[in-house]
Amino acid sequence: MMAVVTVDRGSEELLELVEDVDEAGGFGALYRQRYRDVYRYALLMLRSAEDAEDVTADAFQRAYAAWDSGHGPAGQALPWLLLITRRLVIDKTRRRRLLSWLPLASLHPSHEPSAQADTDRTEFWLWFERFARELPTRQREVLILCYQRDLDDDAIGEILGLSASGVRSLVGRACATLRRNPEIWR
Amino acid sequence: MNDNEISDFEPADEQILAGIRRHLSDVEPSLPRPRAYDADAVAASGLGRGRVRSRIGFAGLAPLVLVAALVVIAVGFGMSLRSSGPAASLEGTRPPTSVATITYQLEGTLSASDLDNTAAVLSRRLSQIFPQMASSDAAGSPIPDTSRSTGFQVTREPPDRVVVSFQADYRVVSGSTDLWNLDSIRAAMGQPGRVEIVGLPPTTYGSGGVAGIKGLPQRGDPIDLALPSVLTGADFDASRIAEGTASDGGVPLDIALTASSAQPWSDYVAGNNGHYVALALDGNVIETSLISSPTPVGHLILTTGLAQRDASVLIWFLKSGALPVPLAEVSFSSTSQVPVPSGPEATPTQILPPSASQSASGSN
Numbered sequence: 001m002m003a004v005v006t007v008d009r010g011s012e013e014l015l016e017l018v019e020d021v022d023e024a025g026g027f028g029a030l031y032r033q034r035y036r037d038v039y040r041y042a043l044l045m046l047r048s049a050e051d052a053e054d055v056t057a058d059a060f061q062r063a064y065a066a067w068d069s070g071h072g073p074a075g076q077a078l079p080w081l082l083l084i085t086r087r088l089v090i091d092k093t094r095r096r097r098l099l100s101w102l103p104l105a106s107l108h109p110s111h112e113p114s115a116q117a118d119t120d121r122t123e124f125w126l127w128f129e130r131f132a133r134e135l136p137t138r139q140r141e142v143l144i145l146c147y148q149r150d151l152d153d154d155a156i157g158e159i160l161g162l163s164a165s166g167v168r169s170l171v172g173r174a175c176a177t178l179r180r181n182p183e184i185w186r
Numbered sequence: 187m188n189d190n191e192i193s194d195f196e197p198a199d200e201q202i203l204a205g206i207r208r209h210l211s212d213v214e215p216s217l218p219r220p221r222a223y224d225a226d227a228v229a230a231s232g233l234g235r236g237r238v239r240s241r242i243g244f245a246g247l248a249p250l251v252l253v254a255a256l257v258v259i260a261v262g263f264g265m266s267l268r269s270s271g272p273a274a275s276l277e278g279t280r281p282p283t284s285v286a287t288i289t290y291q292l293e294g295t296l297s298a299s300d301l302d303n304t305a306a307v308l309s310r311r312l313s314q315i316f317p318q319m320a321s322s323d324a325a326g327s328p329i330p331d332t333s334r335s336t337g338f339q340v341t342r343e344p345p346d347r348v349v350v351s352f353q354a355d356y357r358v359v360s361g362s363t364d365l366w367n368l369d370s371i372r373a374a375m376g377q378p379g380r381v382e383i384v385g386l387p388p389t390t391y392g393s394g395g396v397a398g399i400k401g402l403p404q405r406g407d408p409i410d411l412a413l414p415s416v417l418t419g420a421d422f423d424a425s426r427i428a429e430g431t432a433s434d435g436g437v438p439l440d441i442a443l444t445a446s447s448a449q450p451w452s453d454y455v456a457g458n459n460g461h462y463v464a465l466a467l468d469g470n471v472i473e474t475s476l477i478s479s480p481t482p483v484g485h486l487i488l489t490t491g492l493a494q495r496d497a498s499v500l501i502w503f504l505k506s507g508a509l510p511v512p513l514a515e516v517s518f519s520s521t522s523q524v525p526v527p528s529g530p531e532a533t534p535t536q537i538l539p540p541s542a543s544q545s546a547s548g549s550n
Contacts, residue, residue: 036217044213053218124212131209146203147210175199178206185205 027067030077031060037078037148038085044128044144045089055092059085078148079155086159127184134181139174142167285353286368286520290376290513292346303510305340305348310506311375312338312352315366347516350375368520376513378468379503383417383486384409385454386462386474394460394476403464403471405491416454416463417486421447424505429497437497441486441504448484465490467503 038059043052062084066072073080132140138160145156153164160167178185290308292300338352352371392398403409426442443451458477465473465488473490492500 036219040213040217043217044210049216122216124209124216127209127212131206143203143206144210147207171203172199175202178202185202185209 027064030063030067030081034078034081035060038081041082041144041148042085042089045086045141046092047125047128047132051092055085055088058088062088076155078151079158082145082148082151082159130181131184134184135174135177139170139177142170143174146171285351286372286518287349287351288372288375288515289343289347289349289517291516292348293512293514296346296511300510301342301344301346301348304513305342307379307507307509308348308350308375309338309340311379311502312340312350314502314506315352315371348513372515372518374499374502376509376515377503378509378512379419379506380466380468380508381419381422381500381504382415382466384413384464384466385416385458386413386464388461391462393462394478402462402474405471405473407471409464409466409469409471411469413464417443417447417451419504419508420444421451422486422504424507427501427504429501435489436491437494439486439488439490439492439497439501441488443484443486445484451486452483467500472500 035056039052039056042055042059043049046052046055059081063081066084135143142156142160145151145159151159153167156162157164157167160170162170290304292304338350341349341351343349386402388396388398390398390400391402421443423442423444428440430438430440455477461477462474463477464471465475473488473492475488475490490497
């Protein structure tokens with residue numbers, strides 16, 4: 001079982017060379033199966049296609065390193081992947097904060113959410129901005145994870161560092177917030 | 187109102203969740219699919235299926251085969267390969283070193299020394315970064331010094347370009363939650379880095395306990411260019427800049443002044459007790475401080491609200507000095523950062539042999 005993932009950041013493009021040697025599956029299969037799930041989570045958390053691409057690449061890179069050294073997921077693979085991704089998202093957000101308050105005014109254009117300009121124009125992102133404005137990050141995050149139907153409360157709790165009841169409580173609070181803003185969910 | 191009445195008028199959580207799911211599903215068309223396996227690219231890169239299969243088929247010999255492959259590749263490219271630990275050697279893989287290359291163009295009308303001075307500042311910036319890089323990866327495993335950073339090179343390209351190349355273990359640049367990583371290095375390297383202390387006239391900005399006609403500038407506000415600089419980066423002794431112990435308010439800075447600046451600053455403090463000054467970086471306010479107590483002669487002591495990481499960045503600018511002219515980044519490239527078996531794409535042509543990088547860091 002062997003998979004190879006290569007990221008070429010220099011060209012700002014993700015080049016994946018995934019080889020699934022084992023007919024029964026392996027990291028390559030996991031990569032193909034879960035790439036969009038990881039990317040979706042990163043995209044919705046970061047709201048930047050470029051950052052999401054970077055984080056997704058880093059997440060699979062780390063996952064591969066762990067997998068290859070025999071430290072793959074103990075249970076389901078998706079919560080494990082999303083947990084790795086979440087740490088990278090938090091790191092990315094932290095860096096953004098640091099670099100945004102320091103007057104590093106001429107950040108290179110590629111560091112700006114260039115894809116954002118495009119995404120902002122779509123109806124989805126207009127809706128998502130309203131959604132994000134109304135909900136605190138954690139409530140928003142739990143709803144994004146709930147969108148993933150194959151994650152149960154335990155799995156979401158594993159990603160967020162909460163118990164299953166904590167997840168339900170957070171969802172309840174998010175729903176209470178949204179109940180006051182029906183235009184967001186209708 | 188009982189529960190039934192609530193359910194009559196208020197939507198259930200499931201109904202709300204279904205609505206959110208429906209909206210979120212609109213993002214699906216914009217999600218990319220993972221690219222298909224590209225057999226030609228794999229073959230061209232030396233990571234072909236046959237080679238990988240040989241590792242599977244001869245599992246017991248795999249380490250030897252791959253170590254041998256590493257040696258062949260190393261000889262072929264005339265490179266010295268690095269390994270971060272026994273695990274990597276046994277697996278026949280090495281943690282690839284990330285090599286980033288940035289080309290800057292100097293802007294404006296240039297004097298004869300601008301190119302040299304720019305290269306010197308960039309070298310000082312890089313030389314400070316590497317010792318500060320993460321000493322452990324995200325999982326807490328130590329990263330050996332030999333693997334953490336492997337050097338940098340600053341090359342002048344007359345008449346108006348400077349090329350910066352640096353390399354570091356992929357775990358530092360891509361996975362680090364530490365201050366310095368590929369993104370932050372790239373973002374900060376080409377910044378002007380002009381630090382100045384600007385006097386805020388009490389008639390406009392008030393003084394201790396008395397409000398002025400204008401509010402004090404806040405962090406990130408552009409500083410009024412008409413205001414005089416009391417001190418600039420040239421007045422600071424870069425070798426004697428220290429951060430104090432962080433308190434609840436932030437990290438205090440102790441900045442020693444050059445001999446020629448000490449007395450003018452002392453006079454300014456004496457004549458402006460109770461007035462405000464602003465600490466600015468590249469024309470934007472970082473802190474405003476009240477001159478409220480005498481400071482040791484020859485020192486500027488600032489109590490700031492800066493977090494540790496932010497104070498580190500500011501000190502980094504202070505110690506490395508300001509760029510003589512503005513820079514524009516004209517190109518950027520970086521290499522693979524993932525743990526793949528060594529191949530041509532993992533040993534890029536820009537990679538710096540250790541000897542070259544060491545001499546570069548010393549000579550600049």
